[in-house]
Amino acid sequence: MANLEGSQSGETRDSEFETDFQLGQDNIRPFGLDIHNPVFVISGLVVIAFVLLALANQEASAEFFGWLRPFLTSQFDWFLVISVNIMLVFCLVLIFLPVGAVRIGGKDAKPDYSYPGWIAMMFAAGIGIGLLFFGVLEPTYYNFAENGGARPLGIDITQPGNEYIGIVGTIHHWGLGGWCVYAVVGLTLAVFCYNKGLPMTLRSAFYPILGERIWGWWGHLIDTLAVFATLFGLTTSLGLGAQQVAFGLNAVFGIETTNTVVVLLIVGITAIALGSVLLGMDKGVKRLSEINMLMAVALFFFVFFVTGAVDAITRYVGVMVDYVVLLPALSNPFGREDTSFFHGWTTFYWAWWIAWSPFVGMFIARISRGRTVREFVLCALIAPTCVCALWMSTFGGAAIDMINQGGAPGVVATVIDSYKPEGALFGFLQELPLYSIISPIALVLIVIFFVTSSDSGSLVIDTITAGGKMDAPVVQRVFWCTLEGLVAIALLLGGGLSALQGAAVSTGIPFTLVVLAMCWCVYSALKTEPR
Amino acid sequence: MFQRILAPVDLAHLGALERALNITAAEARQHGAAVTYVSVTGPAPGSLAHNPDEFRAKLESFAKEQAESHGIDASALAVVSNDPTTDIDDALLEAVEQTGADLVIMASHKPGVAEFFWPSNGGKVAAHSKASVFVVRDA
Numbered sequence: 001m002a003n004l005e006g007s008q009s010g011e012t013r014d015s016e017f018e019t020d021f022q023l024g025q026d027n028i029r030p031f032g033l034d035i036h037n038p039v040f041v042i043s044g045l046v047v048i049a050f051v052l053l054a055l056a057n058q059e060a061s062a063e064f065f066g067w068l069r070p071f072l073t074s075q076f077d078w079f080l081v082i083s084v085n086i087m088l089v090f091c092l093v094l095i096f097l098p099v100g101a102v103r104i105g106g107k108d109a110k111p112d113y114s115y116p117g118w119i120a121m122m123f124a125a126g127i128g129i130g131l132l133f134f135g136v137l138e139p140t141y142y143n144f145a146e147n148g149g150a151r152p153l154g155i156d157i158t159q160p161g162n163e164y165i166g167i168v169g170t171i172h173h174w175g176l177g178g179w180c181v182y183a184v185v186g187l188t189l190a191v192f193c194y195n196k197g198l199p200m201t202l203r204s205a206f207y208p209i210l211g212e213r214i215w216g217w218w219g220h221l222i223d224t225l226a227v228f229a230t231l232f233g234l235t236t237s238l239g240l241g242a243q244q245v246a247f248g249l250n251a252v253f254g255i256e257t258t259n260t261v262v263v264l265l266i267v268g269i270t271a272i273a274l275g276s277v278l279l280g281m282d283k284g285v286k287r288l289s290e291i292n293m294l295m296a297v298a299l300f301f302f303v304f305f306v307t308g309a310v311d312a313i314t315r316y317v318g319v320m321v322d323y324v325v326l327l328p329a330l331s332n333p334f335g336r337e338d339t340s341f342f343h344g345w346t347t348f349y350w351a352w353w354i355a356w357s358p359f360v361g362m363f364i365a366r367i368s369r370g371r372t373v374r375e376f377v378l379c380a381l382i383a384p385t386c387v388c389a390l391w392m393s394t395f396g397g398a399a400i401d402m403i404n405q406g407g408a409p410g411v412v413a414t415v416i417d418s419y420k421p422e423g424a425l426f427g428f429l430q431e432l433p434l435y436s437i438i439s440p441i442a443l444v445l446i447v448i449f450f451v452t453s454s455d456s457g458s459l460v461i462d463t464i465t466a467g468g469k470m471d472a473p474v475v476q477r478v479f480w481c482t483l484e485g486l487v488a489i490a491l492l493l494g495g496g497l498s499a500l501q502g503a504a505v506s507t508g509i510p511f512t513l514v515v516l517a518m519c520w521c522v523y524s525a526l527k528t529e530p531r
Numbered sequence: 532m533f534q535r536i537l538a539p540v541d542l543a544h545l546g547a548l549e550r551a552l553n554i555t556a557a558e559a560r561q562h563g564a565a566v567t568y569v570s571v572t573g574p575a576p577g578s579l580a581h582n583p584d585e586f587r588a589k590l591e592s593f594a595k596e597q598a599e600s601h602g603i604d605a606s607a608l609a610v611v612s613n614d615p616t617t618d619i620d621d622a623l624l625e626a627v628e629q630t631g632a633d634l635v636i637m638a639s640h641k642p643g644v645a646e647f648f649w650p651s652n653g654g655k656v657a658a659h660s661k662a663s664v665f666v667v668r669d670a
Binding site (some may be wrong): 021024037106112138193194197199200240278279280281283284325366367369468469470471472473499 | 570573574575577581582610612613614615616617618
């Protein structure tokens with residue numbers, strides 16, 4: 001974009017990142033839309049084709065993806081784990097290097113959002129319903145399920161000091177290893193967009209490697225893959241999440257779980273998400289994220305106090321120390337004997353975080369102008385890790401205590417005796433006072449968590465498919481948001497949600513290479529920035 | 532009759548604005564009013580500029596150009612919004628307050644099907660602004 005008339009009076013730019021590309025030059029404008037050709041068309045068609053194929057060949061696709069997912073997470077275990085380790089070390093090093101002082105958006109940039117608004121949006125987009133879905137499920141599963149076969153590193157829980165090893169495993173999956181992926185993608189996109197002046201889309205990050213070729217097929221490929229990963233990841237969550245809400249409705253209000261109920265839930269969630277994207281970033285997405293965080297904090301403190309605050313704090317300190325001590329062993333890809341934990345969960349999680357990273361990374365990038373690199377990494381890596389760990393250790397720890405005392409039959413039935421993951425949270429809440437008040441709140445919270453992922457996801461897909469334009473016509477957001485809901489409904493009724501999840505995880509593998517390359521790209525970009 | 536005219540412009544579509552710009556200049560001369568050209572941008576690089584400062588500079592040189600070619604008193608106001616697609620109407624309404632404009636002259640396309648669902652920017656501003664609003668349609 002070097003040939004801007006009158007741009008001399010603006011900032012002078014790095015000659016190294018100077019390009020003649022004009023934002024929107026490849027866009028086509030049928031019916032008053034403003035869409036990137038071919039990214040919009042290809043991703044739209046591929047999504048629809050995938051859904052039709054999955055519906056037409058249900059058995060074959062279920063079989064294929066049923067095979068593909070474990071194949072990838074067990075054959076590429078070393079690749080995923082080593083890659084995530086590299087990303088984590090890279091992030092930690094950035095905090096201490098001089099380039100940590102670089103400010104996103106240039107030396108004089110002011111943050112667009114206050115700390116609470118910024119962190120609330122980062123969280124609400126990034127973890128989806130993870131905290132609610134897995135907070136009770138994961139720690140109790142590792143501790144007790146499969147007759148102890150799923151314990152991290154095969155650690156014996158009967159030894160004193162190891163009672164909460166399941167929580168340590170959970171923190172591993174929701175802590176540094178996950179958030180460092182988002183941080184790398186987010187930081188890279190933010191720097192290339194706000195500091196280097198390239199469009200807000202995935203391909204821009206590859207300018208140091210591919211040069212002008214990012215505007216051609218290399219770029220189309222990267223962007224299309226990102227749309228694919230985002231849409232499939234979101235749709236899977238939407239479908240599976242609607243099932244959890246339906247389970248909750250049944251447990252709380254006795255409403256029978258039928259397809260009609262689940263479809264209505266998806267329609268409802270999509271409708272709220274539509275309202276949010278139509279109101280826009282500040283009036284819709286941000287407000288909803290803040291409401292979401294307030295409710296989550298309220299639910300957290302309720303559980304924190306009724307299950308014993310002192311116990312919760314002692315336990316939290318204990319598991320955090322264990323986490324730091326065990327992190328090297330948990331991050332080692334070779335000679336692992338705890339395969340149920342390692343292949344069943346860790347590598348699956350890594351692929352899943354990476355599959356979500358284009359979406360969350362791009363969203364975080366969008367809202368992070370005006371922060372320094374150091375501030376960004378601390379707030380996008382360390383802070384969420386500590387908060388996720390606190391949540392998991394409070395919910396999971398209380399549930400483990402109950403089970404050890406022979407209680408919590410609802411959790412035992414859904415996690416240990418059988419596997420109905422959507423029931424774990426409600427089985428736990430049943431044991432607490434005020435169940436009739438708390439459980440509807442938890443239900444509403446789950447719904448809002450979905451909406452806040454769905455709306456930010458639609459904004460991201462819209463921006464990518466508009467070639468990096470953030471001010472494309474509003475009807476395009478409506479299209480993507482609606483398509484997410486429709487795909488979720490089609491696959492829920494026709495079968496194939498797990499196929500879709502397999503597809504989403506599969507996009508995580510090629511994307512790992514993309515994120516690794518980003519580490520190098522962002523570092524080379526940061527070096528040339530004034531501090 | 533009018534002291535200050537607010538003229539919302541989109542520098543990316545100046546061709547489509549020609550009619551509105553000429554009318555703005557004519558009105559300004561007739562009433563001896565000052566014109567503020569206002570435009571809304573996002574914080575991210577767009578097709579016009581890499582960042583808000585560059586955008587502001589372009590808008591200022593545009594205003595200067597208009598002032599010179601039409602012999603009017605003109606200034607520029609660049610509004611930065613986090614989500615221009617949805618915030619443009621409110622940003623324009625705020626600009627009316629901020630500049631104390633008593634007349635808004637803006638271009639708008641002929642209403643189509645979409646306007647049943649989303650009013651055009653001109654429509655929304657006309658409905659909510661205290662200032663007089665002159666919506667200029669395509670010829």
